[in-house]
Amino acid sequence: MIEIDHLSHVYKGGIKALDDLSFSVEEGEILGLLGPNGAGKSTCVKMITGAIRPSCGSVRVSGYEVFRNLRKVRHIIGVMPQETALYQDLTAQETLEYHADIYGVPREVRDDRIAEMLKLAGLSLRKDDLVKTYSGGMKRRLALVRALLHDSKLLILDEMSLGIDVQSRNLIWQQVKMLKKEGKTIIFCTNYMDEADELADRLVIIDRGRLVAEGSPQSLKKTHVGNFIIELEFRGLTDEQDQSWISEQIGLEVELASENEDPGIQTARIQSEDGYNDLPQVIRILSNLGITVRQASMRSPSLGDVFLTITGSKLRD
Amino acid sequence: MVLRQLAAIIRKDLRIARRDPRFIAPSLIVPFILLSVYLVLWSSVGGGESFVCGLVVEDQTSFGEEMAKIIETMKSSTNHTWFSVTRYGLDEAEQLFLQGDLIAYIIIPDGFGANISNNQDATVLMRINNANDDIVKNYVHRIEAAVLLYNQGARSPDFNQSEAKVSLEEYHTLDITPGNVEYAGAVTIILSLITCSLAGQVMNTSSEFESKAIEDTLNSPISRWVLVVGLTLSAIPRSVLVLVIVFPIVSLIVGISPVGNPILLVLVVLLSVLALTPLGHFIGVLTREREKALLVSVLLAVIGFLAGGGLAPVSLLPLLFRVVALLIPISHVIILWTRLFFYDTMSGLLLSIFALLATWVLFTLAAVYVTNKEVEG
Known part of the structure; x- marks a missing residue:
């Protein structure tokens, strides 16, 4: 459905947003696009919709090279932008009428389709109220059904559940799953790992404009984190005893988090293939080194662990 | 399909304008402030x-x-x-x-x-x-x-x-000489239209960019040409509405009524809106912030108005100023309007008609270009 081939883009001022990015999306697949802020997710999405022309590389949607077939491609795609991007002084009904008219939804089905979408968004009773009177969740739901109204084959959802309540988020998730059953291809960008874990068939993780990992949520966890995550809280580490020293002593990959609120207390995260054996062994080795373990826990890895492992825990602003 | 898209844009813009009539504010405030200044200037301080x-x-x-x-x-x-x-x-x-x-x-x-x-x-x-x-x-x-x-x-x-040994005869190029207050009244009326077409559209476009509401339109298969033409056409009823409000008020205050052919006056109004609205869209795309856009557009409208015959007919200006004034599209709007307001003739107005047609084409092209480019954000 989508083929992204060696895509690069440099914004005015020399900011490199994408750097030789390549991946593809199969028809009927749900692809999650993950990455820290400024990683290039939105730029990538805008190139798929034809809003940004890449500095080099190409994007094909349904076999069409996007920038040579903008109108055809735009008929195929439905976009739910990151910002609510709705006309505040139109009603939901009018918003959808406008969208249907500019996308050329056949007149004979237009009204039925709008009614169907309003029902799907749970807005039938509020369809004649101005958008500016809606809650954040209602606006997101309206933006979602607007993207679906012209029966788009490919749906692009940029931060679909940003700033909305749990109820609205669940409703949107249900709709996305239903659309998957209908055979729609969906790409979504998100910063919520539970959302990516719940909805995506496959994930593409971008960092600094480059593809850094790709695969299903399960395979990414297995490949990048292992079967278990051991988390420790301990004291007694000297200044010289850094992350690499402790990894060497234990024989496992250790990531030291920043210092705890209590002075001298530190937190470590250890990836393990065999947690049940590794956990007691780690505690024993640390005790032998004179390091007191205050608290230890073991859990299955989450997508968040994958994300932090790949992109690091340093803040990105 | 194109007609349906045009109709959708016009319908949408008119609905928004009806519910958020803030676009009218500068179109009413600016001309009446200037009219007040004129009245003080010509009626109390100078002239008459x-x-x-x-x-x-x-x-x-x-x-x-x-x-x-x-x-x-x-x-x-x-x-x-x-x-x-x-x-x-x-x-x-x-x-x-x-x-x-x-x-x-x-x-x-x-x-x-x-x-x-x-x-x-x-x-x-x-x-x-x-x-x-x-x-x-x-x-x-x-x-x-x-x-x-x-x-x-x-x-x-x-x-x-x-x-008398020597007699004096005066010849005038035009049938009547409008008084300063009458001239001020006539240009105030057209200033409301200028401000609405220009500032109203600048605010309209910049608001759509600021709220990102335009993204749905830009992501759609709609041609940028259709978008710009649609915005231009939807500005006509808005501007005419402002004119309908301002015209009778100013006419009553100043005591003037148009002499020229009403159909030609309507055509001048339409041509003015067509010429100035794409310019407004162009500025709106470049500024993108409502407050900045309002300031820029009102400044442009007022400066263009004052330099382009708002104070006195362009033909009275020194040659250099006249040449500069004729480069401003607003000058041609004022020239056409005042001529048809006070006289029932189109004589000598061909240049202004062509200038406004050229402005329409030029700024439609420019607006399409920046709209195409600006989606990159």
Whole structure:
């Protein structure tokens, strides 16, 4: 459905947003696009919709090279932008009428389709109220059904559940799953790992404009984190005893988090293939080194662990 | 399909305009502020009969009285007088002049008649507050004309010049000369349309960018041409609405009504909206923030208006200023509007019509270009 081939883009001022990015999306697949802020997710999405022309590389949607077939491609795609991007002084009904008219939804089905979408968004009773009177969740739901109204084959959802309540988020998730059953291809960008874990068939993780990992949520966890995550809280580490020293002593990959609120207390995260054996062994080795373990826990890895492992825990602003 | 998209854009814009009529505000505020300034300027401070000139007749002979009557009752052939003349005694005139109540006074001195009787030079004196060159010129011209008439033997009150040695005939390029206040009223009306087409569209476009609401349209298969043309067409009813509000109010305040062909006036209005709206969209795309856009557009509208014939007809400007003014699209809007407002002729207006058509095409092209480019954000 989508083929992204060696895509690069440099914004005015020399900011490199994408750097030789390549991946593809199969028809009927749900692809999650993950990455820290400024990683290039939105730029990538805008190139798929034809809003940004890449500095080099190409994007094909349904076999069409996007920038040579903008109108055809735009008929195929439905976009739910990151910002609510709705006309505040139109009603939901009018918003959808406008969208249907500019996308050329056949007149004979237009009204039925709008009614169907309003029902799907749970807005039938509020369809004649101005958008500016809606809650954040209602606006997101309206933006979602607007993207679906012209029966788009490919749906692009940029931060679909940003700033909305749990109820609205669940409703949107249900709709996305239903659309998957209908055979729609969906790409979504998100910063919520539970959302990516719940909805995506496959994930593409971008960092600094480059593809850094790709695969299903399960395979990414297995490949990048292992079967278990051991988390420790301990004291007694000297200044010289850094992350690499402790990894060497234990024989496992250790990531030291920043210092705890209590002075001298530190937190470590250890990836393990065999947690049940590794956990007691780690505690024993640390005790032998004179390091007191205050608290230890073991859990299955989450997508968040994958994300932090790949992109690091340093803040990105 | 294109017609359906155009209709959708127009319908959407009109609905938003109806529910958020803030776009009207600058279109009403700016012209009325300028009109107030004009009215003060022309009715109270400068121009018209409110400028009082004193006349002191010291000479008690029939010659002095004859001269005084010529000065008091003389009118130009345009039937437009620049000041009224009132008689005072010398001391009173001097005092009023010093207080600023008289802008000038004329003295027909004692001995004026005697000198004429004796075939000697007779002099009329004039004291002028020369704070403004235009006023000085008007006073001087008037007294010169009066002296000329007297010398030629013209007699008040009819100023029958048949007895004069040299007669004076005036020819005017246009049938009537609109007064300053009338001109100000007419240009105020069109300023509301200019502001609405320009500032209204700038605010409309920049608001859509600021709220990102335009993204749905930009992501759609709609052609950018259709988008710009749709926005332009939807500006017509908005601008006409403003005109419908402003026109009767200004007409009542100033006491004017259009002389020209109403159909041609409507066509001028349409052409003006078509020319200025794409320019507004162009600026809106570039500014993208509502507040910044409002400031830029109002400034452009007001400066363009003042430089383009809002204060006085462009044809009265010095050559260099006239050339510059003719490069401003607003000038051509004013030229066409005022001509058809005061005269029932299109003579000499071809340049302005072409200029507005060219502006329409040029800024539609520019608006399409920046809209295409600006999606990159």
